[in-house]
């Protein structure tokens with residue numbers, strides 16, 4: 001459910017030179033990292049996402065700037081503001097997500113436990129709802 005998606009505070013190592021933030025596979029993500037991608041240069045007023053995954057597990061961090069991520073499990077919705085480089089949100093299987101309110105400098109980094117596989121996507125909201133409510 002959306003309540004099972006965790007907000008994680010990542011370990012931040014700051015010293016007089018600046019900051020360093022760490023994400024370790026398994027320990028911080030809860031899964032082995034197979035893929036990393038990031039979204040940046042998002043045009044103003046653009047929303048992205050609009051899909052769920054059948055099996056993929058992900059961890060999202062806005063490493064620069066900010067954006068809002070709406071999570072939907074087919075029963076309830078929850079919005080998370082990602083506005084710190086040390087704040088991550090987990091996105092498990094069968095969670096519909098929509099991202100919007102990207103700042104100009106937003107870089108949304110996503111770690112995933114599988115390589116890209118279009119067959120794992122559910123891109124039609126009605127199909128997602130039917131599947132989510134059946135399970």
Ligand code: TYD
Nearest residue numbers: 035036037039047048049050051115116117
């Ligand atoms: P898309 O899933 O539509 O982005 P969003 O996160 O906004 O839903 O991905 C955009 C394009 O990039 C689409 O053609 C698929 C491709 N893509 C890959 O090839 N590999 C990847 O790991 C990802 C995430 C996307």
